[in-house]
Amino acid sequence: MPSNPLLHFITKVINLEDVKVINYHFLTDDEIVIEIENKLKVAKCPHCGNTSDKIHQNHWYRVRDIPLSDYQVLLKVNRRQLKCQKCQKVFSEELDFIKARRTYTKRLAMKVIKEVLETNVKSAAIRNRMTTSEVETVLK
Known part of the structure; x- marks a missing residue:
């Protein structure tokens, strides 16, 4: 597992708001996968507007990002599904840096x-x- 200062440095370099780097690894000599998580623990329900922190499921997938120096960057993202405690509907959290269903x-x-x-x-x-x-x- 990489050191915390290094993860903090990569978090600063990729410069995505409300995102923290939790791990990384190299796929090839010029490709890196950076595993990130949302710093925000709650999300707003699109159905009723209530906020929820009740995790229903985790969906990990990879998305391409802008290159970092000579490295092609893939972000391993967890788009959590949450269950609203008010209306009981399941919804996916919105991530500001990725449109829904994009790679x-x-x-x-x-x-x-x-x-x-x-x-x-x-x-x-x-x-x-x-x-x-x-x-x-x-x-x-």
Whole structure:
């Protein structure tokens, strides 16, 4: 397990609000997976507006983020499902940096869009290790 100062440093470097790095590991010589968790322990129910901290399920998945130096970054994210104690409905927490059902962060999407505007879809795809269809999906 990495040291706390190192995890704190990576948390500062990736610069995502209300997020804490809990672990990381290297997939290849130029790919890193950073495991993060939400610092906020409660979430607002979209059905009734009440806040809840009652965890129903944990859903871990990976999303692509902007590169960190020469490393391609994958974030291992837990989008918790919570159960509202008022209306008893289950809901997924909202994460500010990822749209629902996306495999990339909002800031990676903005980076890709900017690159497409400056060059073209094919060049942006190559630079970001994506297929042209993935870039076109980001543009939509």
